[in-house]
Every structure is written in C-alpha cells, then in structure tokens.
Amino acid sequence: MKFGHVFKETLRNEGFPPEWVDSAISYSQLKKCINRLTDELAQVGLNPSTLGTLLKQVEDYNASTEQNDDQDRPFEYILAGDDSAGLPREHRKPFHPKLLFYVDEATGEVHSAKLDEDTRSKLQMLAVATGVSQLRVYEEPDQQSIASKDSVDPPSPPGGVNSASGIRKRPGYRTVEIPLTSDTEFFAKLTSQLSGLEALQDKEEKRMHAQIEELGKQVAHLTDPDKRLNKKLIPVWRQIFQIYIESGIFFGTTERDHKAHDADKAAQRFLEFSDKIARQGLVEKFKKPESLQALNSFMHVNREILQGLRFGQINHMAMLKILKKFDKQTALGVKSTFPKQIEFPEFSEHLAKAVCAEVNTQVISHVPLLDDYSCPMCMELKWRPVKLRCGHVFCIRCLIVMQTNKQHKCPLCRELTVVDANSANLDLELADFLKKWFPDEVKAKQKYNELMAGIDQYGEVYKEKCNVM
Amino acid sequence: MALSKRIIKETQRLAEDAVPGISAVPHDDNLRYFDVTIDGPSQSPYEGGVFKAELFLPDDYPMTPPKIRFLTRIYHPNIDRLGRICLDVLKSNWSPALQIRTILLSIQALLGAPNPDDPLANDVAQAWKQDEQAAIATAREWTEKHAKP
C-alpha cells in the first residue's frame, strides 16, 4: 500500500482529535507541489536523471579534496535560511531554496560538458535572458558578513568556496538562478506545518499538565494515610503503581531495554499493564466511585500519551517520506540536508518524556513504594530504621546481625559506622512515616524481628515454642 | 531454613532484568544453588566462549559472600585448575550490600582484565608474565577447546 494512503487511513482511524488531524502534515498537498516542481524543471530541460547526474557531480566535487577543478561543477542547490536555524521558529527566515547554475559571463554558455544539446540550449536561453526577463542573478552574499559555521573547512582562498552558502565565485562566470516557485512553496508549506505541529504540542502539553495536576490532587486525597477510610485502598494504589513502574510502558527499565519505546511497543506494554491489574483483581477492590474515577483518569492520561506518541511518529514518518519523494522526483537531494535545517518537533518522545515525568512526580509519588523503603541488606521494609553515622539506613535486625558478625563497616560506603551504632541511631521520624504508610509491612517485620531476637537469646528451640503458642 | 526475601528478590531480578552475557538460574530443589553462565568478554581471549560456573549462597548470606567456582576449564591467572577464583570482592572485600549480579559482573570484568600480579594459578600467572602473547594464545585455544557452546 502507498504511504499516502496508509497515512490518511491512520489519521482517520486512530481516533485522533479533529484538531490534530487538521494539523497533520498534508502529504497529498506536498505531493502536488512536487509534481508541479517536476514540471517546472522539465520546462528548462532538467528531468530528474539529468539533474541527478549534475548534482552527483557537485557532490563528488565537494567530497574530493582537490578543489581546483571547476570544470565539472555546473549546479548548486541551496537550502537557504540556514543562518536562522538556531532561532525560535517564529523568528526564522522563510525558506527560500535556490537552484543555481554557472554560465559564462560573456556568452551565457552553460558550464558543463555533460548536458545534452536540448537542455544546454534551454539553459543558455535562460541565461542570455538574464536582465531582460524574470531571471534573477543570484547576488553573492558578502563573504565577511557570513559567520563561517563549518569551521572544519580551511579558510576559503579568494574566490573559493564560501563555506556558509556553498557558492563559489569564479572569474568570468556568474551564477544564474533557475526560476522555480514550487520548491519554495513546498518548503514554506512543510515548515509552516512543522510550526503548527510544534504549537499543537505545546498546547497539548499544557492541557495534559493541568489534567495530571488534577489527577494528582485526587490521588493524594484518596491515599491520605490520615484518613481511616483510605487504609484499605493505599495498598491497592501502591500495587497498581508498582506494576505500572515495572511495566516500563514508555521507557524500558531493564539492562537490556532502557530506551524510549515506539508507539507500538508502548501500546503493547500498556495493554500488558492493564491486563495485569485486571488479572490481580485490583480494579474490583475500588468500591468507591471516586477511586474508580481516579483510576480511569490515570488510564486515560496514559492513553493520551500513547496517542501523542503515535501521532508524532506517523507525522515524522510522513515528513521523511515526502522528502524522499521530493528527492526521487527532482533529484535535488534535500532529504539529508533538510532535517538539519529545521528539525522535526519531537512531539512523540518529548511529550512522552515530559508527561511521564509529571505522572511520576504528581501522581505516583503520592504513594510511597516499598522498594524505596527497603533495607539494602534484607530487602524487606527497613523496620525499625537505624541511621548510621554515614547516613545509610538499615533495619535494626540487620544492624544486630552485622554487629554480632563483626561486620564493622557500613556495607554501602565501607565506613566504620556499624560498630558504634546504638539505640540513639534509631530514626524516629522515618519510623513514624513507615508506620503510617506501611502498617501491614511494619507489623509483619516487627513480628519477624521479635522472633529472631528470641532465637538469638534462647536458640532455635524458641522458634518451635513460639509456633506452638 | 526459609529463603529470605532478599534471595527471592535477587533471583527474581536476575531472571526479569538479566545482565547481557550473564545468566544465573537456581536449582528447583535447592534455591540457594545456581547454575551460572558467563560469556567471555569481547576483545578478550575468552571471546566467543560460554563459561559455566556454580554458585552457592551459604546460610549466613549476605553476611558471607556467595561461593562460586568455574566448571568450564579456563586458562586465566586468577582462576585455578579447580575453577576457584581469586577476586577481592569474593573474600576480604565482600560487603553485604553486594549481590549475585554485581559479583557475576566483577567476574566477567576479571575475564576481560586478567591480573597476573595477584595470581591464584601460579603457573598460569608465571606464563602470563613471561610471555603475554603466548599466554593469550593459550587462553584462546582453551576457550576454543572447552568453552564453545
């Protein structure tokens, strides 16, 4: 299937908001521009294969180190506007590409041996008509006024390559611009659409920001540990968020997979996440409508991130495809240079990154996760928490085990801080926090610690006695 | 003795978030006993080899380090004929905050950077110091002979 068709179908069927669809890259219009441009070129005798050969020569010429032979360098295609690329989009100069060729100043003779007669005479006509017709002579930009960005280039010899524009001044020759309008139109359209996408992204980000903030407040309210009614729900939220984090929906979290995911992969991960919380019966545990509503809104935010990712991706693809088509039909070779000049707004990745970060800080962070409060040694809840002089915190059971085993140094920083720790090192503030947020885990760990203390004192028999009781 | 939360967690993470080039799978009937494989690091004489090892977590783990031994024959100045490994973090430099995965990573790094000045296999270390090129060639031969999957 042709991409144009796939693109259209995707825009129609993925359920994107109409405003998004309107802002999408208009692939078919751009395609028409390209067709018009092909016609314009054909009128001056430049069909893609002729032009391709000529520009290939330019490329080879640019690549060769000995730039002393002017004979085979008849054309340049310049994507102007480069010097404004770093500016904010609205301040950038309009794109005005130029197709230039060299002619003998006196005769108007086109400077290339490789042109066929027909093309040559057509171009010569164009050149001779310079000054009396619509043909514009391209004025050399002042060499001094252009800051040389490509400082890798050696300083240009007089009359040599102007590194910023790529134009070469040659005695006895002048550059003549081929009058093309469709390419300017093409690039104007494309850049304005990219600006549109960027503006849309900003808007969406703001909208989602507000939405996430609201959701964060809701979750904070529903998981307030001081409210007795929430007691049973906190572990449910915690489990959901734990699974959410482990699912690594938009970004991988493992050694093998730690990059941003594309839309397909993210969608698949999201599905796995939904499946998992469904299978564990977590949704049913929410009896109150407010809880269910908050969960729905959490899922919705994620679906929106996914959709943004997919929309950005398909538009990026459309841009690459249309540039490829431009090159194929005109042989002007812009695909490799264009994206450097005006980059595609990173709708997908940027939005996903920003919004995910917000989901983390505004929503998930309301519910402390067990992993963040587990003892680095036993990996259970660090109850009771003991803060060593070095600042590292362990559970009291592990501290006792370390001290009886003459492990004097802190396992994390190897400072001698275990040996002199005592009850003054108990972190009471953290203890309160843990009791509040992890009441069940505290109870279990407390029981275990007592059991182990009994065994320390009375030996293994204590365990059996204890179990009987 | 019941398996600690720590061992359960470590085992889970080894399976779910595996380190490239390293595997560690516990035995069904003894969850403290692991079958380990370590891929030879690239650009080392062990490249292309897959080295089997056994790892055991003693009762007082993590107060004492895991016990680990190569089962595949390997020509290395810090690994002896019985597969025992001379590595500081497995002995004096062990810390209870280290884990199975960090230890296996250290061993993989040791394969990439043999240290003949701190030898366990004296004859190999001697050979390594006298003629490093020849020793590397031997290590490569052994990899070819014993460690090809």
Ligand SMILES: [Zn+2]
């Ligand atoms: Zn502990």
Ligand SMILES: [Zn+2]
């Ligand atoms: Zn410390």
